[in-house]
Amino acid sequence: MTVSHGGTARNPPGRPPARPVADGTEPDPARLAALASAYRKRTGLTQEELSDLSSVSVRAISDLEGARARWPQQRTLDRLVAALGLSPEERDEFLRVARKDKVAKPPVDPRAVVSAPWSRLPAGTGHFTGRDAELSVLAGLARSAAGGSGHVVLLHGAPGTGKSATAIRLGHLVAEHFPDGQVLLDLAGTTDTPTAPETLLGRLLSGLGVPESGLPGSLAERVDLHRSLAQGKRLLLVLDDAVDTGQVRRVLTARPGCLTVITSRRDLADLDQVTRIRLGGLSPATARRLFESVLGRARAVGEEQAVEKVVEQCGGLPLALRIAANRLTTRPHWPVAHLAEQMRAPRTALATLTAGDLSVRGAFETAYRRLPDSAALVFRHLGRGPAETDATRVAALTGTDPSQVRPALDRLHAEGLLERFPNGHYRMHRLLHTYAGLL
Ligand SMILES: Nc1ncnc2c1ncn2[C@@H]1O[C@H](COP(=O)(O)OP(=O)(O)OP(=O)(O)O)[C@@H](O)[C@H]1O
Numbered sequence: 001m002t003v004s005h006g007g008t009a010r011n012p013p014g015r016p017p018a019r020p021v022a023d024g025t026e027p028d029p030a031r032l033a034a035l036a037s038a039y040r041k042r043t044g045l046t047q048e049e050l051s052d053l054s055s056v057s058v059r060a061i062s063d064l065e066g067a068r069a070r071w072p073q074q075r076t077l078d079r080l081v082a083a084l085g086l087s088p089e090e091r092d093e094f095l096r097v098a099r100k101d102k103v104a105k106p107p108v109d110p111r112a113v114v115s116a117p118w119s120r121l122p123a124g125t126g127h128f129t130g131r132d133a134e135l136s137v138l139a140g141l142a143r144s145a146a147g148g149s150g151h152v153v154l155l156h157g158a159p160g161t162g163k164s165a166t167a168i169r170l171g172h173l174v175a176e177h178f179p180d181g182q183v184l185l186d187l188a189g190t191t192d193t194p195t196a197p198e199t200l201l202g203r204l205l206s207g208l209g210v211p212e213s214g215l216p217g218s219l220a221e222r223v224d225l226h227r228s229l230a231q232g233k234r235l236l237l238v239l240d241d242a243v244d245t246g247q248v249r250r251v252l253t254a255r256p257g258c259l260t261v262i263t264s265r266r267d268l269a270d271l272d273q274v275t276r277i278r279l280g281g282l283s284p285a286t287a288r289r290l291f292e293s294v295l296g297r298a299r300a301v302g303e304e305q306a307v308e309k310v311v312e313q314c315g316g317l318p319l320a321l322r323i324a325a326n327r328l329t330t331r332p333h334w335p336v337a338h339l340a341e342q343m344r345a346p347r348t349a350l351a352t353l354t355a356g357d358l359s360v361r362g363a364f365e366t367a368y369r370r371l372p373d374s375a376a377l378v379f380r381h382l383g384r385g386p387a388e389t390d391a392t393r394v395a396a397l398t399g400t401d402p403s404q405v406r407p408a409l410d411r412l413h414a415e416g417l418l419e420r421f422p423n424g425h426y427r428m429h430r431l432l433h434t435y436a437g438l439l
């Protein structure tokens with residue numbers, strides 16, 4: 001576990017020329033059309049290709065670009081934002097402009113909104129094991145947040161390392177300190193359509209008692225109303241699977257009495273005033289306990305060596321351990337040695353680690369697909385060298401020099417795909433390393 005505070009600024013990605021948008025509610029369909037068309041042309045996609053990619057009809061896209069879309073739906077806008085690969089700032093402007101042609105609603109009086117305690121936390125993970133150090137830090141922060149100081153915490157780390165499970169566990173452990181609610185909202189950051197900030201605020205406002213008809217149209221109004229309604233409430237909010245800082249920034253204030261826990265694979269380096277906790281892998285002993293807990297102690301008896309091998313191949317990754325154990329619990333006649341044999345080589349281990357809708361490879365794939373080209377290239381090269389390496393060796397593999405590969409290595413670290421050590425070494429998790437080698 002690594003705990004750190006604060007953050008550094010990162011440059012926003014490039015974008016097409018934009019002009020500032022004034023606040024207000026006058027219709028501006030021409031501006032929306034211009035933006036939609038400029039962003040599409042930048043990607044080199046035709047309207048038909050964008051339609052395929054986004055699952056938005058050609059007609060809807062054409063109406064948008066022809067300034068004929070009076071009421072573009074939020075879902076349509078979210079899909080276009082994802083397919084066009086807009087930066088957080090671009091997305092905000094696009095959505096702000098899209099909403100301007102809607103009729104302004106009379107402002108909701110926060111004093112007239114009746115909030116009931118809001119409980120929306122999934123059931124805790126069965127067989128939850130370990131994470132004692134992290135949970136003790138988190139519980140301490142929760143107590144001091146509830147006691148009046150308020151806190152924002154980011155749990156970040158590799159795919160499948162247990163960020164969501166740990167946040168949910170925390171929620172149940174400290175629920176009593178947050179009488180106004182314990183809530184988890186899924187921000188879908190690892191999907192193609194992450195939740196837009198206005199949708200997130202809409203969900204928060206609904207949960208706090210604002211009727212659908214009273215939800216303000218503009219992001220700024222939603223932010224203001226949320227601020228007023230959350231004032232004085234003792235609420236634990238888990239923003240699960242955040243994609244970037246822009247998605248969550250507007251709901252974050254370390255309000256007295258509130259604890260906000262963000263989970264993300266990314267380290268969200270441009271988020272200020274946050275306590276960061278990086279979740280690493282489980283120790284071999286804890287990993288074994290988790291595996292045996294799901295499997296059942298009785299089945300492990302006499303198969304100690306096989307258990308050891310399976311656990312070793314999972315490399316302390318909770319997702320892998322759960323899947324491996326699930327494979328056995330759904331096959332009561334299999335000896336553990338049979339699974340150990342299937343997982344003997346790293347490649348077959350990766351192929352084996354799929355059960356129902358859980359898949360280690362699938363989790364890695366969603367992370368890899370989001371990488372910028374330079375980091376993706378280095379990621380693939382890393383799969384061909386040793387799992388532990390440094391910038392000089394990676395540069396030799398890619399035929400460049402260390403100063404050129406370092407930003408890509410740091411990006412992979414920021415995405416939770418690479419560990420970084422003070423001596424300048426980097427290490428990739430064994431399963432990730434196998435996956436990278438297959439690309
Ligand atoms: N400490 C733990 N004990 C037992 N099971 C765990 C633990 N941590 C995670 N798991 C299980 O491992 C799987 C992956 O965990 P989780 O979904 O929390 O990972 P994540 O880091 O949030 O992944 P992602 O990056 O995809 O969001 C889940 O099935 C979860 O229940």
Ligand SMILES: [Mg+2]
Binds near residue numbers: 163164165240241263
């Ligand atoms: Mg998660």
